[in-house]
Amino acid sequence: MEQSAMRIDIMTLFPDTVHAVLHESIIGRAAKKGIVDINCVQIRDFTENRQRQVDDYPYGGGFGCVMMAQPLKSCLEYVMSTAEERRSRVIYLSPQGQPYTQETAKRLKRDYDHLVLVCGHYEGVDERFIEECVDEEISLGDFVLTGGEIAAMAVADSVCRLVPGVLADEQCYTGESHWDGLLEYPQYTRPEVWEGRAVPEVLINGNHAHIERWRRKQQLIRTKEKRPDMYAAFQPASEEDRKLMSSVEKESGRKKLTQPVVYRAAVAEDIPRILEIVQDARESLGRFHIDQWQGPYPGAERFEEDIQLGQCFVLTHAGDTVGFFVLSTLHEPGYDDITDGKWSGDMPYCVLHRAAIAKEYRGSGASQALMRCADEQARVYGRKCIRVDTHRQNKPMQSLLRESGYRYRGNILVDAEPGHDPHRQAFEKLLKDKK
Numbered sequence: 510m511e512q513s514a515m516r517i518d519i520m521t522l523f524p525d526t527v528h529a530v531l532h533e534s535i536i537g538r539a540a541k542k543g544i545v546d547i548n549c550v551q552i553r554d555f556t557e558n559r560q561r562q563v564d565d566y567p568y569g570g571g572f573g574c575v576m577m578a579q580p581l582k583s584c585l586e587y588v589m590s591t592a593e594e595r596r597s598r599v600i601y602l603s604p605q606g607q608p609y610t611q612e613t614a615k616r617l618k619r620d621y622d623h624l625v626l627v628c629g630h631y632e633g634v635d636e637r638f639i640e641e642c643v644d645e646e647i648s649l650g651d652f653v654l655t656g657g658e659i660a661a662m663a664v665a666d667s668v669c670r671l672v673p674g675v676l677a678d679e680q681c682y683t684g685e686s687h688w689d690g691l692l693e694y695p696q697y698t699r700p701e702v703w704e705g706r707a708v709p710e711v712l713i714n715g716n717h718a719h720i721e722r723w724r725r726k727q728q729l730i731r732t733k734e735k736r737p738d739m740y741a742a743f744q745p746a747s748e749e750d751r752k753l754m755s756s757v758e759k760e761s762g763r764k765k766l767t768q769p770v771v772y773r774a775a776v777a778e779d780i781p782r783i784l785e786i787v788q789d790a791r792e793s794l795g796r797f798h799i800d801q802w803q804g805p806y807p808g809a810e811r812f813e814e815d816i817q818l819g820q821c822f823v824l825t826h827a828g829d830t831v832g833f834f835v836l837s838t839l840h841e842p843g844y845d846d847i848t849d850g851k852w853s854g855d856m857p858y859c860v861l862h863r864a865a866i867a868k869e870y871r872g873s874g875a876s877q878a879l880m881r882c883a884d885e886q887a888r889v890y891g892r893k894c895i896r897v898d899t900h901r902q903n904k905p906m907q908s909l910l911r912e913s914g915y916r917y918r919g920n921i922l923v924d925a926e927p928g929h930d931p932h933r934q935a936f937e938k939l940l941k942d943k944k
C-alpha cells in the first residue's frame with residue numbers, strides 16, 4: 510500500500526475510544542481511502558511489570574499518580590521504529606503547552622508527515638520523559654482535561670482536514686475562520702425565510718462580485734465584534750480589504766435609532782454639545798473639500814444669540830443630543846438677490862440656517878428626522894415656506910434636501926469669512942397642509 514500523506518500515531522490508555530471517534534465521518538473516510546493513516550497505540554502494552562501498571566505515586570507526596578517514563582518511552586520507540594523514513598514530530602498534549610491554533614495546524618501539516626501525539630492521564634507524566642523524548646507541548650486551552658485524548662483528537666482532526674483529498678476542495682478550509690486571521694462570514698441554507706428571519710438579499714440575487722464583497726465585509730464586522738483581539742492584529746493584504754476595513758470602522762461607532770427623534774428649544778447648557786457637533790461637521794466637510802464651516806463660524810456667540818431669539822432647537826433621542834438646527838423667521842437679505850433662477854413667490858418664509866447631526870448618528874435616519882422637525886417648527890411659526898442654502902460641493906446635503914421635498918431655486922451669495930467661498934445653492938420647500 511502507498512504511504513499516506515499524513516500519519517498520526519496517538520499514544521493513549523484509551524485507544525478504542527479515540528479510534529472510534531477518528532474513524533467516523535470525513536476523517537474516517539479519508540483514512541479508509543488511505544489519504545491519512547491514524548493509529549491508536551495502547552501505552553499499557555509496553556509496561557515491563559506483571560501488573561501492567563503505567564503510573565505510580567509522585568515523589569515528594571501529593572495527590573494522584575504520575576505516568577511512568579518507561580512504558581511511554583518503550584511505546585514511543587516502537588512507534589518510531591515503524592516510521593523511519595518519515596518527518597516525525599513528538600507532541601505531548603498538556604495544559605502547560607503552547608495554546609493550539611490554526612497556525613499550529615498549518616505548520617504541523619506543512620513541516621511533518623508523521624505526528625506522534627502523547628496523551629497523559631492522572632496527574633500527568635514523569636517530567637524526564639518530556640525532557641528526553643518530546644519535541645513540543647501543545648495545549649487545547651487554558652483549562653485542565655482529565656486526559657490528553659480529547660486534545661489529541663482535536664489536533665489530529667484539524668491537521669488531517671488540511672491534507673489534500675480529505676475535503677472536497679482547498680477552498681473548504683481556506684475560506685474558514687482563522688485561516689487568514691479573520692472569522693468566517695455568516696452562512697445560510699434553505700428555507701429562504703425561517704421563523705420570520707430572511708436570508709440577506711445579497712445572497713439571493715446571484716451577483717457574485719457583490720456576494721464576495723458582502724462576505725468579506727461580514728468577516729471583518731464579526732471578527733471586530735466577536736474577537737476584537739484578532740481584529741486588532743489583522744493586517745489587510747489588499748486594497749479592497751483596506752477599503753472595507755475603513756468602511757467597517759466608520760460604521761461601527763454609529764448608533765441606531767430605537768425610538769422617534771424629538772426636538773425642543775435649545776438652552777444655554779446645550780451650547781457645548783452643539784459646538785461639539787459643529788466641530789465634527791467641520792472636520793467631515795473639510796475631509797470632502799467642502800468650503801463650508803471651515804473658519805470659526807458658527808461659534809458660541811452665534812448660538813447664544815440664536816437661543817435668545819428662540820430659533821435654535823436640539824434633537825434628542827433616548828437622552829442623547831443627536832443634532833441641532835436653527836430655524837429663523839427673520840428676513841434674510843442675502844436671499845433677495847438670487848441668480849440663475851428665482852424663488853417660487855414672495856410668501857413669508859423661514860430660513861433653515863445652521864443644522865448638523867452628531868457623527869455617531871450619521872446614516873441612522875436622524876438627518877431625515879431633523880428635516881421633519883424643521884417642517885414641524887415652520888408650521889408652529891405659521892409659515893409654509895422654508896428656504897435654505899448650501900455649498901455647491903455639499904452633495905450629501907443637496908440629496909438630503911431633495912429627498913426631503915426641497916427644490917433647487919438658483920444661486921446666492923453669503924457673507925463668507927475672508928478667503929472662503931461665498932457661493933451657495935438655494936433650495937426651497939413649500940409645506941403642504943396637514944391632513
Ligand SMILES: C[S@@+](CC[C@H](N)C(=O)[O-])C[C@H]1O[C@@H](n2cnc3c(N)ncnc32)[C@H](O)[C@@H]1O
Binds near residue numbers: 628655
Ligand atoms: C489532569 S491533567 C494533568 C494536569 C497537570 N497535573 C497540570 O496541572 O499541569 C491529565 C492529562 O490531561 C491532558 N490535558 C489536560 N489538560 C489539557 C489541555 N488543556 N490541553 C491538552 N492536554 C491536556 C494532559 O495530557 C495531562 O497529562
